[in-house]
Amino acid sequence: MFSSPSLKSTSSYSNLRKNRIGSTSSSTSTTRSSSPVRSRSSDIFAIPGRIRIRKTNHGNLNNDSYNGTISVSIRTKPVGINEKCNWYVETENKTIIHTDIGEYTYDNVFHPDASNFDVYAATCKPLIDKLFDGFNSTVFAYGMTGSGKTYTMSGVDGNAGLIPLSVAYMYSKIFDSTIHENKKYDTLVSYLEIYNEKIYDLLETDFDPKPLRSSIAVPELKIRDDPNYGVRVIGLTEKRCQSHEELLNWIKLGDKHRKTSSTDFNTRSSRSHAIILIRLISSDLSSGEVVTSTLSLCDLAGSERVTAQHERRQEGSFINKSLLALGTVISKLSAEVNNSTESVNNSHIPYRDSKLTRILQPALSGNSIVTTICTIDTSVDATNESVNTLRFASRAKNVSLHVVKKSSISAYDANDQKDRIIESLVQQLQEQKIKIEAMENNYNINSFGDNETITSSYDPSVALLENENKILRYKLEHCERLLDKDTNELHDKEIANIADILPLEIGMLLETKFQGLESQIREFKNYTDNLEKEIMEKNTNKKRILSTSSDLSMKDIDDCETEKLDSINPKDAEIAELKKTLERKDKLIDALQSARRLRERALQPLYGNNSELDLEYTNK
Numbered sequence: 075m076f077s078s079p080s081l082k083s084t085s086s087y088s089n090l091r092k093n094r095i096g097s098t099s100s101s102t103s104t105t106r107s108s109s110p111v112r113s114r115s116s117d118i119f120a121i122p123g124r125i126r127i128r129k130t131n132h133g134n135l136n137n138d139s140y141n142g143t144i145s146v147s148i149r150t151k152p153v154g155i156n157e158k159c160n161w162y163v164e165t166e167n168k169t170i171i172h173t174d175i176g177e178y179t180y181d182n183v184f185h186p187d188a189s190n191f192d193v194y195a196a197t198c199k200p201l202i203d204k205l206f207d208g209f210n211s212t213v214f215a216y217g218m219t220g221s222g223k224t225y226t227m228s229g230v231d232g233n234a235g236l237i238p239l240s241v242a243y244m245y246s247k248i249f250d251s252t253i254h255e256n257k258k259y260d261t262l263v264s265y266l267e268i269y270n271e272k273i274y275d276l277l278e279t280d281f282d283p284k285p286l287r288s289s290i291a292v293p294e295l296k297i298r299d300d301p302n303y304g305v306r307v308i309g310l311t312e313k314r315c316q317s318h319e320e321l322l323n324w325i326k327l328g329d330k331h332r333k334t335s336s337t338d339f340n341t342r343s344s345r346s347h348a349i350i351l352i353r354l355i356s357s358d359l360s361s362g363e364v365v366t367s368t369l370s371l372c373d374l375a376g377s378e379r380v381t382a383q384h385e386r387r388q389e390g391s392f393i394n395k396s397l398l399a400l401g402t403v404i405s406k407l408s409a410e411v412n413n414s415t416e417s418v419n420n421s422h423i424p425y426r427d428s429k430l431t432r433i434l435q436p437a438l439s440g441n442s443i444v445t446t447i448c449t450i451d452t453s454v455d456a457t458n459e460s461v462n463t464l465r466f467a468s469r470a471k472n473v474s475l476h477v478v479k480k481s482s483i484s485a486y487d488a489n490d491q492k493d494r495i496i497e498s499l500v501q502q503l504q505e506q507k508i509k510i511e512a513m514e515n516n517y518n519i520n521s522f523g524d525n526e527t528i529t530s531s532y533d534p535s536v537a538l539l540e541n542e543n544k545i546l547r548y549k550l551e552h553c554e555r556l557l558d559k560d561t562n563e564l565h566d567k568e569i570a571n572i573a574d575i576l577p578l579e580i581g582m583l584l585e586t587k588f589q590g591l592e593s594q595i596r597e598f599k600n601y602t603d604n605l606e607k608e609i610m611e612k613n614t615n616k617k618r619i620l621s622t623s624s625d626l627s628m629k630d631i632d633d634c635e636t637e638k639l640d641s642i643n644p645k646d647a648e649i650a651e652l653k654k655t656l657e658r659k660d661k662l663i664d665a666l667q668s669a670r671r672l673r674e675r676a677l678q679p680l681y682g683n684n685s686e687l688d689l690e691y692t693n694k
């Protein structure tokens with residue numbers, strides 16, 4: 075499980091290796107082999123009682139955590155042919171030496187001739203390996219303006235920088251692990267800049283050219299505290315990338331959007347701090363383990379001297395202010411010298427003094443393995459700035475990190491999660507079944523004609539209509555049957571004989587009665603038709619409601635209803651009573667019909683052949 079990051083500090087203020095200084099060297103170039111020349115001149119790093127020689131700390135890495143310090147590398151920029159230089163380096167000893175000031179040791183010190191690939195191999199490559207182990211990793215380039223930060227991070231034609239080299243290595247590792255380790259990877263890239271203390275999304279417009287962006291008011295992004303990430307930039311675009319080419323295209327777009335201008339010290343000076351965030355999500359397809367780690371690549375703007383130009387001066391003041399804030403944070407963190415075993419309370423670290431320190435807060439407070447590459451301009455003119463950079467580097471070297479692998483969901487957790495989902499779905503299903511049963515039980519329909527009770531989810535008004543309909547249908551069927559019988563019996567000879575002897579008045583009376591009976595049958599028929607229509611409408615509505623509420627299809631409901639109707643067996647006493655009444659009425663109708671037949675016989679002499687009348691009755 076992920077535990078909250080803690081921070082420890084080592085017990086030394088500086089990794090400064092102070093030397094006794096002898097005569098000043100006349101060396102004007104930086105070389106690998108030259109011996110340090112000692113001098114007794116003043117040491118601006120000297121802090122009495124706190125100076126010691128410090129060994130390089132490569133960190134203690136195990137599967138779930140990393141304990142170490144910020145890794146610090148110094149990259150020197152070559153001087154021009156006519157420029158004087160008082161610095162030289164011993165790459166093997168990882169030492170940079172100033173003829174008047176002293177010598178300093180770091181994790182790496184690169185010779186001016188070193189290529190970007192050399193720097194990458196010693197700094198970023200091991201960091202990418204840790205990224206694949208699940209650790210967040212951060213690289214930032216720090217140094218005075220024009221000292222080679224962008225040259226180191228982005229590179230130039232023919233000398234790719236740390237960013238493209240790291241991305242290429244990352245994808246080669248993705249390719250390897252996908253083939254050999256049954257793993258799947260997702261990569262997402264974001265790119266932001268902090269310009270004049272405002273955060274902007276550099277990927278916010280899809281491949282818009284720079285002039286367009288500068289003409290539009292680009293919205294500033296805000297930072298929020300986040301329980302998972304420590305700090306989060308709200309609304310920052312993330313682009314999913316399938317290949318290193320795709321990812322580098324996004325970075326190229328961001329570079330176009332980044333603020334750069336010509337200054338007194340650099341013709342293409344970065345006027346903002348730029349941060350690339352690459353999120354790597356790896357899923358182990360066999361175990362189900364998912365690990366998320368983030369690589370942050372930062373090219374900071376360089377500290378600079380005051381310039382005459384107003385806009386540059388304003389930018390420079392924001393840059394210097396934020397770098398000062400970063401320096402203060404690093405200084406405070408490195409000053410936690412005696413608390414190596416205690417978890418540090420971060421509240422007194424002034425992360426909130428600048429946007430840069432806010433964004434770097436999670437990394438600096440132990441959420442990430444951190445490497446800084448401090449670039450040094452070794453020309454004599456830049457000595458003061460170079461010393462300031464080395465001072466920053468020395469402090470950074472003291473900042474301890476205790477980094478814990480993040481966002482790991484173990485296979486057990488994943489299975490456990492699946493089980494919980496299945497369990498909840500089964501429970502939902504169970505609940506729905508119970509609901510449907512309850513709805514069905516709430517509604518009982520007593521069918522007409524047998525003694526079983528059926529259940530229905532319909533409302534009572536539909537049930538009543540159905541009952542009424544059944545009764546009327548039954549009545550109608552009886553009436554029709556009787557009429558049929560009547561028609562057949564008209565040919566009965568005996569009845570014909572009786573009719574012959576009936577008086578005319580009786581025949582007329584029976585005729586009137588019988589007409590009443592016929593109109594009653596017609597009314598029943600109309601009423602039954604309307605009733606059926608109404609029931610059908612109500613049933614259709616009800617089915618629709620049922621189908622949406624319980625996810626049953628109309629067919630399911632139809633099937634269900636058919637089953638129910640098949641099992642109709644009502645016991646209702648009222649219905650039975652109605653049945654009896656109807657049977658009594660049937661007898662009466664029977665009698666009336668017999669009378670009608672007699673009447674027709676009696677009327678025969680008056681109307682002659684009554685086939686027309688017979689036909690009419692047959693059709694009723």
Ligand SMILES: Nc1ncnc2c1ncn2[C@@H]1O[C@H](COP(=O)(O)OP(=O)(O)OP(=O)(O)O)[C@@H](O)[C@H]1O
Pocket residue numbers: 150151152186217218219220221222223224225226230340342343344345374375376377449
């Ligand atoms: N190691 C190097 N080898 C050769 N040229 C270099 C090296 N470092 C920097 N340069 C050159 O120096 C100039 C300034 O470098 P770069 O723009 O990288 O500086 P920077 O630190 O990013 O400056 P700023 O803070 O103003 O953006 C560029 O022309 C670059 O090509």
